[in-house]
Amino acid sequence: MIYQGSAITVARGGDEIATLTFDLKDESINKLSSAVVEELDQALQAIRKESGLQGLVIASGKDVFIVGADITEFHQIFEKGEKYLVDMNQRVHGIFNAIEDLPFPSVAAINGLALGGGFEITLTADFRVMAESAKIGLPETKLGIVPGWGGCVRLPRLIGADNAIEWIAGGTENKAKTALEMGAVDAVVPKEKLEAAARDILEQANRGELDYQARREEKQSPLKLDSIEQMMAFETAKGYVAGKAGPHYTAPVEAIRVIQKGAGEGRERAQAIEAKAFAKLAMTDVCYNLVGLFLNDQAVKKKAGQYEKQANPVELAAVLGAGTMGGGIAYQSASKGTPILMKDIKLEAIELGLKEARKLFIKQVERGRLGKADMAEKLTSIRSTLAYGDFEQVDLVVEAVVENPKVKGGVLAEVEKATGEETILTSNTSTIAIDRLAGNLKRPQNFCGMHFFNPVHRMPLVEVIRGAKTSDVAIGTAVAYARKMGKTPIVVNDCPGFLVNRVLFPYFGGFNLLIEQGADFQRVDKVMEKFGWPMGPAYLLDVVGIDIAVHANEVMAEGFPERMAREGKNAIQVMQENERLGQKNRKGFYVYEEDKKGKPKKVSDDQAYELLKPLVKEHREFTDEAIVARLMTPLCLEAVRCLEDDIVGSPAEADMALIYGIGFPPFRGGALRYIDAMGVAEFVEQADRLSETLGPLYAPTDRLREMAKAGERFYSTAGQR
Incomplete structure (x- = not known):
């Protein structure tokens, strides 16, 4: 045994081939925590001291290869600041480069999922052989960051800039067949033949039939693109990806910039560019919230697994x-x-x-x-x-x-x-x-x-x-x-409305109040879509169905009369009375025409404004910020009440339900993370100001006031922004 740790072992075979195996103790998967990365450094030092080796196989003892970095560490690590993150990434680059610079050929045997840092490790090897059932990819942009351990540097040199942009900006998991076609791997075999195939590749390299040094040179050198090819590859891609990702998700476009900036550089300079971009994005609120979203999703799945233990088939x-x-x-x-x-x-x-x-x-x-x-x-x-x-x-x-x-x-x-x-x-x-x-x-x-x-x-x-x-x-x-x-x-x-509808209808209540005070519902929709919702409240009501919304609103008003019952008609009821039921009969707040694909397309309709005129009690001008506050405050307060009333078991479950159920903007993390981001005390002050004129729907709970005074948050202060 050359090296043995808690997550990594290195054993030497009789054929002078060493096998470095990732097999994290007491875990069902392999992931790259800070401790595992340190073990990798120690293992490579031990390998370099070993004489007579002729090759290295990088393998896994789990059903997966490596699922990526340990995301549970991210908030704690990211709060250490941008400089710390740049230095950390450069240190990891040094460790990974040590694999690429070994004095003999190396091959990664990818038996299962190899994602993020796990895939980046395989890119350091001279060759990759992949099981038919395995998948590889760099999903970091889904967390609001870019690959930070060489993915933006090595993958474009391996499969071309166009293909690398598609994989990295899209954050896709890619099947073995696609990986082979792209050139990301050198062979695809049945899982049981993976080790034999890996060793065969090393034998071919040692016989001179495969030039592993040329492979290294290609990965470490600038991309071979002239100025026109660079413009086609990068500038066109930026526009397309920006349009698809939207204004709130900058990581996909930033990944293209990192590849572009590093295209003309050698390995180390390109890695420095990547490390800085990663650190900059890691400090953003979007990244913080998307990492929180991932952690919440894992918590929800874990809890579901506990419930499932009681299940009948x-x-x-x-x-x-x-x-x-x-x-x-x-x-x-x-x-x-x-x-x-x-x-x-x-x-x-x-x-x-x-x-x-x-x-x-x-x-x-x-x-x-x-x-x-x-x-x-x-x-x-x-x-x-x-x-x-x-x-x-x-x-x-x-x-x-x-x-x-x-x-x-x-x-x-x-x-x-x-x-x-x-x-x-x-x-x-x-x-x-x-x-x-x-x-x-x-x-x-x-x-x-x-x-x-x-x-x-x-x-x-x-x-x-x-x-x-x-x-x-x-x-x-x-x-x-x-x-x-x-x-x-x-x-x-x-309870009436359970969690999601109970939280949603105060949002619609805030919308009705805006209409009564003269707000233009189309402008309200645009403001909330700019805020991050997939559709504004009027459009959402049309999609849900006006009749369904009226029924649900009646249930909410009966269940929570103090906050949700109001005298007189509201905008939703007016639409129903005039048989404007939304998309189902092609007229609601908007009218609907078929687009080229046969899908309903909303069109402005003057008649909707005429029908709403009798509801308008005053005419006020609202800033974008005021519209957001008027709609988000009652929604967030109702989420707080659901947590306090034990309707939902945890902040993570509440926030995930709203993101998965009604499209709460994921990059904002959920209603309770949104309050944390604003600051509980500031949120309470805002709610108090609004409740003075708008009533109990906007009034903070006593417990929330206590949290504000005590400086408490809904989520742990680790990684606090």
Whole structure:
């Protein structure tokens, strides 16, 4: 044994080939923490002292290769400042360069995921051989930074500037076939032949059949691009990527600049450029929040895994109520491998549900993600029915009928009689209290909410709602089924609107108040889209459906009358009364025309303004900042109340639910991170100023005032900005 540590071992074989193996103790994956990077330095020092070696294989003892740097360290490391980060990256460059400069050939045997720093390590090797099932990539831009350990330097020299820009700016995970075609790897083999293939490459290099020194020279030299090629490769890409990423996400464009600036430089100078760019981006609020988003996502998944331990297996599911929502749920279940019954009382509704599922499968085929035979097989796993005949075999039912408590209650009582005693019943309600729906059930312990968001195939969140009598098994089973469907389940407790809609409707309440004071709803939409929302409140209401919004608003007003009930009509009700239901009938706050792709395109409509005129009680001018404050304050306050009322278990779950459920701007981190970023004391002052004229919807809670006085935050002060 040449070297042995907690994460790395180096062993010498009889053929004078050393194998450096990453195998982090007590972990299921390999990641590059500060300690692991230090071990790598020590291991390389030991290798350089060893005489007679003729090659190095870099391998993994896990199912993955290396998933990247240890992101749990990022906030703590980043708070040390820009200079520290530049120096740290330059030190890592020195360690990685030591692999590239070994006096014998090296090969990376990529057995599984090699991402970020994990992929950057493989780039230091002279050759790369990849398992057929493995994936590689540099996803750092998704965290608001650029690859900082050589990715922006070595990858363009290996696969060309155009391809490297696509991989780095897009942050994609790339399959073995693509990697081989691009030249990122030298061979792709079955996993069981990986070690043999790696050693064979080293033998060819030692026999002079493969020129590893030429490979090194290419990676360490400037890119071979003339001025015209540089302009085509970089300037065109910057414009395209900037348009796609949007103004709030600067890392993808900065990555292109780093590659461009380093293109004419040798290895060390190009690495210095990369190190500085990484450090600069790491100090931004966007990076801080995106790293926080990643950590929150991991916390949510970990909690879901704990719930899942209580689950019963779901081998056959059912959805009650076909149509678009039922068809979407059926599609999602079948596409992820769980057969499903789709029941309705009307044949035309079943046909609509099947049509929706078929349309979604066809799109997958057209995009090359699914073969026609696979589509046919998955479609046959959706069985439509008008009766409950096969429901005794069903493990979990999703009720997705009309949002009416009497109808839902009747259907749930009916299906309970047709299913087994262990069957879990769930309701895809968006607002109706679970305890109310459980009132007619004989086995309320087997019942919970399972709120999908529309469109089901795109929206990642599922709210799993616990009623007063809901068992852990019911929650665990619903969570497990949601995860199997490829969704992110977040468990919340019962209340009107649950978490997401309860938080969303104060935002709409703030919008209604702006309309009453003379704000132009189109300007409000533009301001909030500039703030980072995918669509402003008027446009969002049109997409959700005005009738659905009116119903939900009534539920919220009944549940929280002090804050959410208001006298007189509001803008949403006026739209409904005039049969302007949004996109579903092509007129709401906007009117809708089909674009070239057949999708609805919003167009301004003077009639909407005429209808809203009677609501306007005064005419005021609002700055962009005032509009943001008027809408974000009540939303954030309601998120605080949900946390204080134990509707949601943690700040991480609250923020992830809002990001995944209603498109809260990810780069802002969520409602509670948004308060932290502003400062709790400053947020309370802002809320107090607004509540003086706008009422209880804007009033801070007593606990929030206490936090402001004590200087507390919702998240740890590590990495505080």
